[in-house]
Amino acid sequence: MRGTDDTDETATANDGDGLDPREAARLLARTKRDARRQFNISPPWITAFMGAVILLGYAALWLSTRGQHPYSGPSAGAIVLVYVTVAVAIAVSVKVYRRATAGVSGPALRKQKVEGAAILISYIGSPVIQGAMRHYGASHAIVYGVIPAAAPLIIVGTTVLGVAASNANRPQFITALAVVTAGIVALFVGPSGAWLAAGIGLFIGVVVYAAMTGKRFLLA
Amino acid sequence: MGTDTLDPVIHAPARLRIVATLAALPDGDSLSFTRLQDILDLTPGNLITHLRRLEDAGYLTSESTGNGRASRTTIALTHQGRAALDTYTEALRDLLGGF
Numbered sequence: 001m002r003g004t005d006d007t008d009e010t011a012t013a014n015d016g017d018g019l020d021p022r023e024a025a026r027l028l029a030r031t032k033r034d035a036r037r038q039f040n041i042s043p044p045w046i047t048a049f050m051g052a053v054i055l056l057g058y059a060a061l062w063l064s065t066r067g068q069h070p071y072s073g074p075s076a077g078a079i080v081l082v083y084v085t086v087a088v089a090i091a092v093s094v095k096v097y098r099r100a101t102a103g104v105s106g107p108a109l110r111k112q113k114v115e116g117a118a119i120l121i122s123y124i125g126s127p128v129i130q131g132a133m134r135h136y137g138a139s140h141a142i143v144y145g146v147i148p149a150a151a152p153l154i155i156v157g158t159t160v161l162g163v164a165a166s167n168a169n170r171p172q173f174i175t176a177l178a179v180v181t182a183g184i185v186a187l188f189v190g191p192s193g194a195w196l197a198a199g200i201g202l203f204i205g206v207v208v209y210a211a212m213t214g215k216r217f218l219l220a
Numbered sequence: 221m222g223t224d225t226l227d228p229v230i231h232a233p234a235r236l237r238i239v240a241t242l243a244a245l246p247d248g249d250s251l252s253f254t255r256l257q258d259i260l261d262l263t264p265g266n267l268i269t270h271l272r273r274l275e276d277a278g279y280l281t282s283e284s285t286g287n288g289r290a291s292r293t294t295i296a297l298t299h300q301g302r303a304a305l306d307t308y309t310e311a312l313r314d315l316l317g318g319f
Contacts, residue, residue: 019223019231019232019233019236021223021226021312021315021316022316024226024231024236024312025312025316027233027236027237028236028240028309028312031236031237031240031241032240032243032244034241034259035240035241035243035244035259036244038241038244038259039244039245102252102255103251103252103254103255103256103294104245104249104250104251104252104255105249105250105252105294106245106246106248106249106250106296107246107248107249108245108246108247108248108249109246109249
């Protein structure tokens with residue numbers, strides 16, 4: 001038999017008689033904490049990891065475009081770095097999500113999947129606007145600077161804002177609000193500054209989310 | 221310290237862990253038998269025995285789908301089970317003077 005609290009294969013009416021209330025309270029608290037960890041799709045470490053990815057990606061984009069006159073866009077190296085870090089972040093997130101939701105089924109999980117799909121679909125918004133801007137002859141600075149930096153934050157951020165509001169999820173709502181605000185700021189600070197504003201805004205959003213959810217996790 | 225006020229169905233280490241683990245899921249969601257067994261590190265026989273006791277008390281429901289190797293059993297805490305855990309937690313708090 002693997003490690004277990006009960007050593008026999010039967011459960012009788014008296015099998016809790018030897019359990020001291022203090023021990024029961026400790027067991028209950030430990031089990032609740034372990035279960036929350038098991039089912040948590042965004043553990044603190046992944047939030048910290050996302051923060052690092054954001055910082056690295058946006059710093060690379062900003063550094064490669066800083067001081068460009070006229071604006072020509074991020075360097076190939078910076079773009080490759082961003083794609084690689086985003087791919088790694090997606091792979092890690094999917095692995096964590098699959099592990100947390102393995103064996104779980106029901107209405108809450110289905111709702112979560114629909115919300116996830118809505119957020120993923122909203123990512124299409126930015127390249128569509130970018131394409132339209134290019135079609136109408138907007139400048140390089142707008143098409144390859146301001147829009148790709150600011151639009152995802154505003155579009156995806158407002159989608160997350162709606163999801164958070166419908167779930168009364170305060171940490172998610174505040175984070176999404178910070179991200180949308182950063183996106184709006186990014187629209188008005190020039191093509192290179194847009195990457196910096198977007199990166200700082202996203203990073204602050206992630207840090208705020210980690211702090212709020214971490215505190216909630218410790219207090220629960 | 222008296223344990224008379226504690227629900228005997230929940231007041232057993234394995235069943236307490238089963239109920240507390242299932243209560244961590246959102247209301248209405250269920251968990252597969254294999255994942256629950258994996259989390260609690262109980263033998264299948266031991267887990268089945270305790271699940272049956274909890275199901276008899278109306279604290280959880282189980283549903284089996286498929287046949288043979290493709291069969292899957294899922295377990296969910298009922299409203300009654302969730303309420304029983306809340307009552308048990310309150311009773312523990314009263315006994316220990318808040319924990």
